Amino acid sequence: xxxxxxxxxxxxxxxxxxxxxxxxxxxxxxxxxxxxxxxxxxxxxxxxxxxxxxxxxxxxxxxxxxxxxxxxxxxxxxxxxxxxxxxxxxxxxxxxxxxxxxxxxxxxxxxxxxxxxxxxxxxxxxxxx
Amino acid sequence: xxxxxxxxxxxxxxxxxxxxxxxxxxxxxxxxxxxxxxxxxxxxxxxxxxxxxxxxxxxxxxxxxxxxxxxxxxxxxxxxxxxxxxxxxxxxxxxxxxxxxxxxxxxxxxxxxxxxxxxxxxxxxxxxx
DNA sequence: CCACCCCCTTACAGAAAGGTAAGTACCGCA
DNA sequence: TGCGGTACTTACCTTTCTGTAAGGGGGTGG
Numbered sequence: 001x002x003x004x005x006x007x008x009x010x011x012x013x014x015x016x017x018x019x020x021x022x023x024x025x026x027x028x029x030x031x032x033x034x035x036x037x038x039x040x041x042x043x044x045x046x047x048x049x050x051x052x053x054x055x056x057x058x059x060x061x062x063x064x065x066x067x068x069x070x071x072x073x074x075x076x077x078x079x080x081x082x083x084x085x086x087x088x089x090x091x092x093x094x095x096x097x098x099x100x101x102x103x104x105x106x107x108x109x110x111x112x113x114x115x116x117x118x119x120x121x122x123x124x125x126x127x128x129x
Numbered sequence: 130x131x132x133x134x135x136x137x138x139x140x141x142x143x144x145x146x147x148x149x150x151x152x153x154x155x156x157x158x159x160x161x162x163x164x165x166x167x168x169x170x171x172x173x174x175x176x177x178x179x180x181x182x183x184x185x186x187x188x189x190x191x192x193x194x195x196x197x198x199x200x201x202x203x204x205x206x207x208x209x210x211x212x213x214x215x216x217x218x219x220x221x222x223x224x225x226x227x228x229x230x231x232x233x234x235x236x237x238x239x240x241x242x243x244x245x246x247x248x249x250x251x252x253x254x255x256x257x258x
Numbered sequence: 259c260c261a262c263c264c265c266c267t268t269a270c271a272g273a274a275a276g277g278t279a280a281g282t283a284c285c286g287c288a
Numbered sequence: 289t290g291c292g293g294t295a296c297t298t299a300c301c302t303t304t305c306t307g308t309a310a311g312g313g314g315g316t317g318g
Contacts (some may be wrong), residue, residue, distance in 0.1 A: 013232030014156040014225055020235075022151050024276070027143040041295055052277060057296060077285065078294050088235070095231035096143055102224035103142030106149075106217070153306070170265055181307060186266060206315060207264050 017095070020066050025051050025059050027096070030085070033069065034093050038084045068092060146224070149195050154180050154188050156225070159214070162198065163222050167213045197221060 010016040021027055025048055032039060032047045039047070045056055060083060063069040068089035074080040085093065139145040150156055154177055161168060161176045168176070174185055189212060192198040197218035203209040214222065 010232070010236060011157060012160060013229035013234075013236065014160065015232065016236050017228045017232030018147075018150065018156055020232075021147065027147055028140055031141060031143065042293080045295095053296070054278085054298090055276065058276095073295095076294095079284085079296085081295065092231055095227045098224040098227050099146045100142035102221055103139070103144065103146030103149075105142075107139060107142065107145050171263090182266070183268090183308085184306065187306095202265095208266085208314085210265065 017092070020063075020068065020092070021096070023059050023062070025055060026063065029056075029059060029063065030068070030089065030093050030096070033083060033085045033089065038082050040083070041081050044083065063089070146221070149192075149197065149221070150225070152188050152191070154184060155192065158185075158188060158192065159197070159218065159222050159225070162212060162214045162218065167211050170210050170212070173212065192218070 010019065021030070028048050029044065032044055036043075036047075041056070041060075044060075045051060045053065048056065060069060060071070064071050066088075067086055070084050070086050070089075072082045072084070074082070139148065150159070157177050158173065161173055165172075165176075170185070170189075173189075174180060174182065177185065189198060189200070193200050195217075196215055199213050199215050199218075201211045201213070203211070
């Protein structure tokens with residue numbers, strides 16, 4: 001999986017934090033996981049319309065390496081894998097909440113709308129979806 | 130300047146906010162501008178070691194379009210252009226502060242270090258440089 | 259007169275990120 | 289036998305991002 005040497009030397013905390021959340025779907029994965037607590041691969045896939053299996057796997061692996069996501073594999077008959085946030089993932093989500101509020105505000109000002117996402121219920125207030 | 134159709138429909142506030150700060154130097158530009166209030170092109174250039182003129186111009190233009198940065202041109206003998214944060218830029222910076230704190234904390238936990246940057250003094254505490 | 263500084267712009271090229279499509283291995287259902 | 293579901297992997301291609309190099313118009317200093 002020819003991926004990310006990252007964790008490069010950072011110039012400041014923002015730099016370090018952005019490194020970990022930049023990626024087309026990472027914010028959304030955090031969001032889904034925060035909203036539902038625990039999700040399986042296919043559930044996440046359905047929750048992030050437009051994501052490909054490759055990108056989802058790749059992002060989840062990177063987030064696992066970064067210590068944001070916990071991956072629990074059950075060696076069962078139909079394979080079952082459950083994803084959830086680690087403590088770091090939860091604190092990151094909290095740290096992102098003010099950024100989310102800023103973004104929501106901005107969308108309101110600019111008259112932009114959110115896109116409809118099937119199957120997303122009970123969004124945490126902090127995410128301002 | 131064949132650039133960014135962006136401002137695409139967003140899924141949540143995080144999405145919208147990340148769209149605006151993602152870019153190799155944008156976090157740092159915000160930081161420099163926050164730290165110094167007003168900066169000229171060449172000052173920013175010297176403050177972001179490694180940035181090319183092209184990237185700096187490009188990022189500054191995008192941030193101007195996004196309403197984060199104010200660009201004041203003085204039609205003087207040696208041309209003078211001053212950059213500063215707009216109100217939106219300042220609130221974005223505030224919203225980023227908790228993310229910066231998270232990142233700083235994370236670097237501490239992981240034993241990562243920041244890179245030395247010549248000429249950066251008086252970093253705002255919120256940025257946790 | 260020529261280089262140099264200012265603040266860019268343009269053209270070109272490489273790297274990285276993201277997308278598409280197919281394949282893997284196993285099972286249940288009809 | 290064939291399809292669908294589970295959770296991926298792999299190869300290949302396109303798009304986006306970033307970097308390198310050079311030019312440009314105007315004025316100042318040597």
